[in-house]
Amino acid sequence: MGALGRWIEEEGIATTQISLVREHTAAIRPPRALWVPFILGRPLGAPGDPAFQRRVLLAALQLLEAESGPQLADYAEDAPLADEADSGAFVCPVSFNRSVVEEGLASELQREVAQLAPWYELASRQRKSGREVRTTATLSGLAPEAMAKFITDFISNTATPSYRDDVPLPLALRLVTQDLKAYYLEAVAVQPGARAALEAREWFWRGTTAGQAFLRLRDACLAHADDTVKGVGARSLVPLAIAPRPSGSDALRRY
Amino acid sequence: MPRLADLGEWERELLLQMLTEIPDFKGQPWIAGLPLKQRRVAIITTSGIHRRDDIAYADGAAANDYRVIPGDVEADNLVMSHLSSNYDRTGFQQDANVVFPIDRLHELAVDGVIGSVADYHYAFMGAARLPGLEPKARQVAALLKRDAVDAVLLTPV
Numbered sequence: 001m002g003a004l005g006r007w008i009e010e011e012g013i014a015t016t017q018i019s020l021v022r023e024h025t026a027a028i029r030p031p032r033a034l035w036v037p038f039i040l041g042r043p044l045g046a047p048g049d050p051a052f053q054r055r056v057l058l059a060a061l062q063l064l065e066a067e068s069g070p071q072l073a074d075y076a077e078d079a080p081l082a083d084e085a086d087s088g089a090f091v092c093p094v095s096f097n098r099s100v101v102e103e104g105l106a107s108e109l110q111r112e113v114a115q116l117a118p119w120y121e122l123a124s125r126q127r128k129s130g131r132e133v134r135t136t137a138t139l140s141g142l143a144p145e146a147m148a149k150f151i152t153d154f155i156s157n158t159a160t161p162s163y164r165d166d167v168p169l170p171l172a173l174r175l176v177t178q179d180l181k182a183y184y185l186e187a188v189a190v191q192p193g194a195r196a197a198l199e200a201r202e203w204f205w206r207g208t209t210a211g212q213a214f215l216r217l218r219d220a221c222l223a224h225a226d227d228t229v230k231g232v233g234a235r236s237l238v239p240l241a242i243a244p245r246p247s248g249s250d251a252l253r254r255y
Numbered sequence: 256m257p258r259l260a261d262l263g264e265w266e267r268e269l270l271l272q273m274l275t276e277i278p279d280f281k282g283q284p285w286i287a288g289l290p291l292k293q294r295r296v297a298i299i300t301t302s303g304i305h306r307r308d309d310i311a312y313a314d315g316a317a318a319n320d321y322r323v324i325p326g327d328v329e330a331d332n333l334v335m336s337h338l339s340s341n342y343d344r345t346g347f348q349q350d351a352n353v354v355f356p357i358d359r360l361h362e363l364a365v366d367g368v369i370g371s372v373a374d375y376h377y378a379f380m381g382a383a384r385l386p387g388l389e390p391k392a393r394q395v396a397a398l399l400k401r402d403a404v405d406a407v408l409l410t411p412v
Contacts, residue, residue: 001301001381001409001411002277002278002280003278003388003389003392004299004301004379004388004392004409005407005409006280007389007392007393007396008299008392008395008396008399008407009284009285009286010284010396011393011396011397011400012286012396012400013286013396013399013400013404013405013406013407014286014287014288014405014406014407015286015406015407015408015409016406016407016408016409017408017409017410017411018408018409018410018411019411020411020412021270023270023271023274024270024273024274024277027274027277027279028277028278028279028280029279029280029281029282030280030282031280031282031283031284031285031286039342039343039346040341040342040343040412041342041343041344041345041346041347041354041412042343042346042347042353042354042412043302043353043354043410043411043412044352044353044354044356044359044410045353046346046353047345047346047347047349047350047352047353048349048350050352050358050359050362053352053353053356053359054359054362054363057356057359057360057363057408058363058368060408061291061296061363061368061369061406061408062291064288064291064294064406065290065291067287068285069282069285070280070281070282070285071282134331136334136335136344136347136348138307138334139311139334139336168313168314170314171311171313171314174311174314174336174338175311175336178335178336181344182344182348185344185345185348186348189345189348189349196345197343197345197346198343200345201343228314228315231314232314232338235338235339235340236338236339236340237340238340239266239340239341239342240263240265240266240269240341241262241263241266241341245264245265
């Protein structure tokens with residue numbers, strides 16, 4: 001992002017940016033940057049909190065009025081945690097049976113997807129706010145059951161083709177997994193705030209069959225002959241915080 | 256967060272390793288400008304978002320392609336197809352403004368804090384490869400100038 005800003009500024013347009021990784025921004029030294037103490041993925045800090053977002057946005061924009069630079073300002077206010085009443089242990093509305101044998105993966109994943117369906121509907125309606133129901137799980141165009149089937153089919157047989165002729169296999173794997181994960185996380189999105197985000201991540205990766213399926217899918221992709229599919233396995237399926245550490249001195253470079 | 260101390264061990268190691276590969280721009284160039292209340296502001300986000308009916312971000316060289324987001328877009332009509340799995344998406348799933356603060360920007364314009372909101376905004380996928388990215392960035396700069404934009408907010412994920 002630092003490079004983008006540099007080229008835009010070279011073309012004569014002033015830029016200011018929000019920074020999430022302070023160490024990077026301090027090294028790049030763009031003209032104007034506001035470092036914010038929020039989790040990766042939330043540069044404005046707090047979903048559903050317009051007043052908080054406005055304060056962050058204003059702090060970033062006000063750097064445009066600085067007389068000289070580089071400017072690297074630190075935003076002092078932490079994102080609000082979930083409300084006190086909500087801040088206990090993360091509770092998923094459906095309890096899953098975690099231990100799944102290889103042969104049972106496909107049926108267990110289908111069962112789990114079906115169990116979440118009413119909660120996904122409910123979560124979508126809760127976000128409705130007078131407009132169309134919003135879901136972000138629409139990249140692949142597949143129904144959740146079909147997403148789950150594509151994933152378990154590919155784990156069983158990596159020669160499984162894309163679900164659509166005009167979508168290359170690596171992209172198909174990425175879109176389907178992003179959709180299915182969004183389906184799960186939207187279904188349990190009952191607790192706002194950073195704490196809930198991290199707890200939801202733990203739930204998905206440690207507490208669901210889908211999390212296990214994604215880890216097996218990652219292994220299948222990493223063993224695939226196609227380098228782009230390998231790349232999907234390395235970068236797009238399992239977060240670094242969850243994935244097993246790669247071996248070899250140069251292994252991190254693949255990420 | 257993400258203060259590095261809060262991240263996992265090899266996530267932190269990877270982020271620090273990137274330090275050896277990133278350039279130092281030394282704050283240059285520096286374009287001065289009008290007071291904020293006279294500026295026309297556009298957002299460029301590297302969060303890999305796009306309109307629901309737009310094309311998802313591809314792999315390979317096409318990963319550098321940008322997507323256009325009209326200024327009057329409904330924030331609820333935005334989706335995300337970034338290739339990285341290393342950041343939270345649950346915030347965006349609840350409220351696109353936590354990544355792309357278009358509603359907040361319109362409010363600042365209505366309140367007279369900024370001059371106006373650009374007609375078009377732009378989204379890239381942050382993990383795009385640098386070599387092919389520069390021509391795209393300069394193309395976007397030319398489009399921004401035609402839109403009379405004189406201030407850009409960059410947002411990451």
